[in-house]
Amino acid sequence: xxxxxxxxxxxxxxxxxxxxxxxxxxxxxxxxxxxxxxxxxxxxxxxxxxxxxxxxxxxxxxxxxxxxxxxxxxxxxxxxxxxxxxxxxxxxxxxxxxxxxxxxxxxxxxxxx
Amino acid sequence: xxxxxxxxxxxxxxxxxxxxxxxxxxxxxxxxxxxxxxxxxxxxxxxxxxxxxxxxxxxxxxxxxxxxxxxxxxxxxxxxxxxxxxxxxxxxxxxxxxxxxxxxxxxxxxxxxx
Numbered sequence: 001x002x003x004x005x006x007x008x009x010x011x012x013x014x015x016x017x018x019x020x021x022x023x024x025x026x027x028x029x030x031x032x033x034x035x036x037x038x039x040x041x042x043x044x045x046x047x048x049x050x051x052x053x054x055x056x057x058x059x060x061x062x063x064x065x066x067x068x069x070x071x072x073x074x075x076x077x078x079x080x081x082x083x084x085x086x087x088x089x090x091x092x093x094x095x096x097x098x099x100x101x102x103x104x105x106x107x108x109x110x111x112x113x
Numbered sequence: 114x115x116x117x118x119x120x121x122x123x124x125x126x127x128x129x130x131x132x133x134x135x136x137x138x139x140x141x142x143x144x145x146x147x148x149x150x151x152x153x154x155x156x157x158x159x160x161x162x163x164x165x166x167x168x169x170x171x172x173x174x175x176x177x178x179x180x181x182x183x184x185x186x187x188x189x190x191x192x193x194x195x196x197x198x199x200x201x202x203x204x205x206x207x208x209x210x211x212x213x214x215x216x217x218x219x220x221x222x223x224x225x226x227x
Contacts, residue, residue, distance in 0.1 A: 042218055043217045099145035103159075
């Protein structure tokens with residue numbers, strides 16, 4: 001199993017551009033989530049999904065969209081990139097049962113100029 | 114919502130000494146407390162977790178203790194080694210729908226000095 005796969009690993013954007021960060025998992029996990037990690041801030045939840053067709057907002061959802069059309073994939077879209085969105089983005093997945101360990105991808109390092 | 118405070122933010126220990134990292138949480142309904150280790154440029158990796166029906170859990174040199182009354186939990190690393198150097202994050206989540214949402218502390222950078 002590959003686990004949680006994120007692409008791309010690095011990306012540089014200009015302010016106002018849009019892009020999609022990809023996340024795929026092959027563990028048949030129902031729960032998937034996106035976090036951003038900024039220096040000194042820990043990991044903050046952006047959006048999450050408990051299954052195909054179901055998404056919800058986390059702590060810092062503004063400026064990001066998600067959709068979940070399949071169990072495997074959970075893309076994160078930046079509609080109009082801003083410098084404040086410069087961060088490292090991690091996707092995670094887990095079984096839907098309560099209090100299950102979350103498995104993280106390798107992250108996408110995103111810079112907005 | 115849940116709030117998790119983590120202390121200290123940085124910690125330096127001599128190789129072979131013990132390291133302790135403490136976290137407090139605000140939501141008394143939280144019942145799952147994982148710890149993640151993140152090496153520089155890598156993904157967070159789960160190293161140990163504890164559920165609220167357990168007061169202590171050990172895995173070789175790593176242990177976690179939970180005090181639900183005081184709403185705090187701690188990570189203990191004994192006989193530290195240079196490869197333990199990393200950033201450690203605590204997290205908490207609650208029952209029901211909230212169990213999917215982990216709230217993280219801001220991290221502790223542990224440096225083990227050879």
